[in-house]
Amino acid sequence: AQSVTQPDIHITVSEGASLELRCNYSYGATPYLFWYVQSPGQGLQLLLKYFSGDTLVQGIKGFEAEFKRSQSSFNLRKPSVHWSDAAEYFCAVGARYGGSQGNLIFGKGTKLSVKP
Amino acid sequence: GAVVSQHPSRVICKSGTSVKIECRSLDFQATTMFWYRQFPKKSLMLMATSNEGSKATYEQGVEKDKFLINHASLTLSTLTVTSAHPEDSSFYICSAIPQGGWTDTQYFGPGTRLTVL
Numbered sequence: 001a002q003s004v005t006q007p008d009i010h011i012t013v014s015e016g017a018s019l020e021l022r023c024n025y026s027y028g029a030t031p032y033l034f035w036y037v038q039s040p041g042q043g044l045q046l047l048l049k050y051f052s053g054d055t056l057v058q059g060i061k062g063f064e065a066e067f068k069r070s071q072s073s074f075n076l077r078k079p080s081v082h083w084s085d086a087a088e089y090f091c092a093v094g095a096r097y098g099g100s101q102g103n104l105i106f107g108k109g110t111k112l113s114v115k116p
Numbered sequence: 117g118a119v120v121s122q123h124p125s126r127v128i129c130k131s132g133t134s135v136k137i138e139c140r141s142l143d144f145q146a147t148t149m150f151w152y153r154q155f156p157k158k159s160l161m162l163m164a165t166s167n168e169g170s171k172a173t174y175e176q177g178v179e180k181d182k183f184l185i186n187h188a189s190l191t192l193s194t195l196t197v198t199s200a201h202p203e204d205s206s207f208y209i210c211s212a213i214p215q216g217g218w219t220d221t222q223y224f225g226p227g228t229r230l231t232v233l
Contacts, residue, residue, distance in 0.1 A: 009157070036224075043120065043209070044160075044224035090159065103150050104222065106159040 002027050004091050006107035013081050014115050021076040021110050023091030033074040034092040034104065035065055044090065050074065061085070086114045118144050120212050122225035129200055130233055137195045137228045139210030145190035146212035151183075154207040154227070163208075166193045190215065200232040 005024045013019055025031055032051050036044040048059025055067040065076045074091060088111050092104040119142040129135050139149055147168050152160040164185050165173045172185035182204075184196040193212075197204055209227040 004159075043226040044211075046222075103162045103165060104160075105162075106152075108157070108159040 002093065002105050004093050004105055004107035006089075006091055006110050008110045009108070010111045010113065012113040012115060015083050016080050019076075019078045019081045019085070019112070021089050021091075021112070023074045023076065023107060024072050025074065025091075025093045026072065027093050031093045033065075033067060034094065035059065035063070035074075035076050036090045036092060036106075037061075038088045038090065038109075040087075047076070047089075081112075081114055083114045083116065086112055088112070118142075118212075118214060118221070118223045120210065120223045120225040122208075122210060122228050124228060125226060126229045126231075128231045128233065131201055132199055134196055134198045135200055135230060137197070137208055137210075137230070139193045139195070139212065139225050141191045141212040141214075141223070144212075144214045146193075147190065147215050148213045149187060149193040150211045150213075150222070151185060151193070151195050152209045152211070154209060160209060163195075197230065200230070202232045205230055205232045 003026045007022050034049045035047040037047055038044050047063050048057050048065055050057050050067045058064050063078050065074055067074050088109045090109045091107040094104045121140045123138045149166040151163045153163050154160045162175050163178045166185050166187040168187045168190050174180045182198055187193040207227050207229050211222045211224045213222050
C-alpha cells in the first residue's frame with residue numbers, strides 16, 4: 001500500500017539551529033515526492049519537489065531535501081532555522097497515471113516550533 | 117501566482133442542515149480539483165477528485181450522497197455536506213491543477229473549518 005510516514009509529530013529547535021524533518025515512503029512505482037508547509041489559516045505551500053535527476057533538490061526559503069531510494073526517504077533540511085519557519089510540514093508522494101493527473105498522499109505532518 | 121480561494125473560511129451549522137463550500141481558481145482554469153479532509157493531528161485525506169463537466173470520483177469510504185461535489189465550470193468546484201452531523205466537523209481543503217498541468221502545479225486553497233453543533 002502507498003503511504004508516507006513522518007515519524008516526528010512535533011519538533012522544537014532553537015532559532016539559528018539546523019533542522020532535519022524525516023519522511024519515509026512506501027510506493028509501488030517511481031515516486032514523485034513533495035514537501036509542503038502549512039501555516040495557521042493558510043493553504044499548503046509547496047517548498048520543493050523531486051521528480052528525477054539530482055537527488056538533492058533545492059526549494060524555497062532555504063530548504064533542501066535529499067531523495068535516498070535505498071532508504072525510501074526524502075528528508076527535509078535547513079541549515080539555519082528562522083522564527084518564521086514555525087509551521088506544520090507535510091511530506092507527500094504522487095504519481096502520474098498514464099498521462100492523467102494523480103492526487104497526493106500525505107504524511108501526518110510534523111509541527112515545527114522555534115524557540116528564541 | 118496561481119491562487120485558489122475557498123468560501124467560507126469558517127462555518128458553524130446545526131446538526132441536520134446542509135453546508136456548501138466553494139473552491140475557486142482565481143487566475144487559472146482547472147479541469148481537475150481535489151477535495152481533502154484534514155482531521156486534527158492527522159494528514160490530509162483525499163475525499164474525491166472533481167473533474168469539470170463529469171461526475172466526481174470518490175475515494176473508498178467516502179459517502180457520495182453525503183458529500184456532494186459539483187464542478188460546473190473550469191474555475192469553480194463546490195462541496196456540499198448534506199445533513200451534517202458533529203462527526204463531519206473537520207477542516208476541508210481543496211486543490212486545483214491548472215489546465216494541462218500536473219500535480220507539481222497543484223495549488224491549495226486555505227481551507228474551510230466546519231463545525232457542526
